[in-house]
Amino acid sequence: NAGVTQTPKFQVLKTGQSMTLQCAQDMNHEYMSWYRQDPGMGLRLIHYSVGAGITDQGEVPNGYNVSRSTTEDFPLRLLSAAPSQTSVYFCASGKRDAFFGQGTRLTVV
Amino acid sequence: SQQGEEDPQALSIQEGENATMNCSYKTSINNLQWYRQNSGRGLVHLILIRSNEREKHSGRLRVTLDTSKKSSSLLITASRAADTASYFCATDASWNNNDMRFGAGTRLTVKP
Numbered sequence: 001n002a003g004v005t006q007t008p009k010f011q012v013l014k015t016g017q018s019m020t021l022q023c024a025q026d027m028n029h030e031y032m033s034w035y036r037q038d039p040g041m042g043l044r045l046i047h048y049s050v051g052a053g054i055t056d057q058g059e060v061p062n063g064y065n066v067s068r069s070t071t072e073d074f075p076l077r078l079l080s081a082a083p084s085q086t087s088v089y090f091c092a093s094g095k096r097d098a099f100f101g102q103g104t105r106l107t108v109v
Numbered sequence: 110s111q112q113g114e115e116d117p118q119a120l121s122i123q124e125g126e127n128a129t130m131n132c133s134y135k136t137s138i139n140n141l142q143w144y145r146q147n148s149g150r151g152l153v154h155l156i157l158i159r160s161n162e163r164e165k166h167s168g169r170l171r172v173t174l175d176t177s178k179k180s181s182s183l184l185i186t187a188s189r190a191a192d193t194a195s196y197f198c199a200t201d202a203s204w205n206n207n208d209m210r211f212g213a214g215t216r217l218t219v220k221p
Binding site: 004031033035040041042043044045048050056058059090092095097098099100101102103 | 157
């Protein structure tokens with residue numbers, strides 16, 4: 001009964017470093033997505049996937065990569081972290097009645 | 110650009126009062142959803158209304174949708190302190206129902 005598991009909860013990166021945010025779901029949802037949430041901006045869609053092997057860009061995809069090798073996992077990769085990527089990141093599973101992870105608070109210094 | 114825009118940005122009421130939040134969007138949609146976010150937590154789905162529906166109820170929640178005005182409202186009746194949270198509307202455009210966009214949210218404070 002885990003729902004959506006998102007790790008890590010907190011992360012500090014130096015500019016130029018790379019990292020992967022993990023997201024796993026156990027509800028057998030085909031659709032998964034990644035959002036970033038900034039103060040006063042609401043949530044903005046980064047990438048989404050409609051099934052294993054299929055990904056597409058959202059509103060703010062630059063600087064991020066995703067892959068979907070299995071139905072369960074949808075990792076988000078920051079290729080070369082920049083201070084502008086300081087944000088709270090949410091993974092979601094499902095489209096109608098989406099389930100959200102608890103978020104990753106990322107700081108890039 | 111964001112699809113949904115909530116109004117007001119912040120709302121403060123007394124326990125027992127009703128709270129109304131509005132959402133306006135820009136393009137034709139398939140569905141509109143409302144979510145709640147408690148401070149520091151992920152979003153929780155509240156209710157979905159389809160583009161061919163005008164009103165929907167769930168417990169103390171009432172959602173209306175006016176596609177001609179491209180707007181929706183969320184009414185929370187008999188509010189409780191536990192309703193204190195941010196509320197977001199989310200829409201998926203009819204031209205791409207895989208792309209779900211959120212507004213900036215309404216911060217609701219219910220005072221006991």
